[in-house]
Amino acid sequence: MISDRYADFLMRAAGQGRGRILPVVAMVALLLSGCGAPAPGDQATPDDHAGTRVQPDQAAASHEHPVAAPDEGESLLAIMQRLNTDMTGLSQALWMEDWSVMTARAAAIANHAPIAATEIERIHAILGEEMHAFEEVDEAVHTAAVRMHQSAEARDLQDFLAAFSDVQQGCVSCHTSFRDRLRTVTP
Numbered sequence: 001m002i003s004d005r006y007a008d009f010l011m012r013a014a015g016q017g018r019g020r021i022l023p024v025v026a027m028v029a030l031l032l033s034g035c036g037a038p039a040p041g042d043q044a045t046p047d048d049h050a051g052t053r054v055q056p057d058q059a060a061a062s063h064e065h066p067v068a069a070p071d072e073g074e075s076l077l078a079i080m081q082r083l084n085t086d087m088t089g090l091s092q093a094l095w096m097e098d099w100s101v102m103t104a105r106a107a108a109i110a111n112h113a114p115i116a117a118t119e120i121e122r123i124h125a126i127l128g129e130e131m132h133a134f135e136e137v138d139e140a141v142h143t144a145a146v147r148m149h150q151s152a153e154a155r156d157l158q159d160f161l162a163a164f165s166d167v168q169q170g171c172v173s174c175h176t177s178f179r180d181r182l183r184t185v186t187p
């Protein structure tokens with residue numbers, strides 16, 4: 001039963017990379033909704049979620065990475081802790097003008113691990129329709145991180161700083177809007 005949707009997911013993901021949390025979230029949410037008993041009137045098809053699909057032109061710099069199977073994803077918390085480490089390392093490298101480390105950290109941020117299916121279920125259960133907004137900010141962070149990576153490779157400091165600032169704004173924006181409801185640890 002899962003096979004058609006799963007194959008479809010893998011094909012799209014293979015073409016579009018694994019850099020974002022939510023393109024994966026949206027697709028796995030489809031898988032999950034496809035596995036449960038359908039609610040009355042619920043006709044979940046991929047097209048219902050067309051608006052949440054990643055656009056191919058936003059997937060730059062991550063398409064070379066392998067696609068993780070849904071059971072290989074990580075918790076949001078684990079992803080966040082690694083983002084935190086990579087952003088810290090990125091700042092340190094910036095002050096040291098170590099462009100190769102900046103490039104590597106930016107790539108790690110742009111290509112963070114996909115989120116686990118169980119975590120997607122949890123987020124979806126809490127956010128419902130707001131998951132679209134969650135995805136948008138996630139996508140914005142990814143896009144800015146890809147730009148950060150490209151400008152680090154090009155050693156373009158001005159563009160790097162602009163993209164770095166956009167990444168930070170995206171992190172904080174998602175936290176402000178969603179973190180309290182989604183916390184699994186108390187600060």
Ligand code: HEC
Nearest residue numbers: 077080083084087134137138141171174179182183184185
């Ligand atoms: C799309 C939403 C979203 C984006 C984008 C996002 N975060 Fe988060 N972040 C969360 C949520 C939700 C949590 C709470 C997770 C939990 O408690 O399980 C969190 C938690 C954290 C934590 C706390 C981890 C802990 O141990 O308590 C850190 C640090 C963090 N994020 C860093 C970042 C950084 C750095 C970025 C940007 C590169 C970022 N986040 C982008 C949603 C987001």
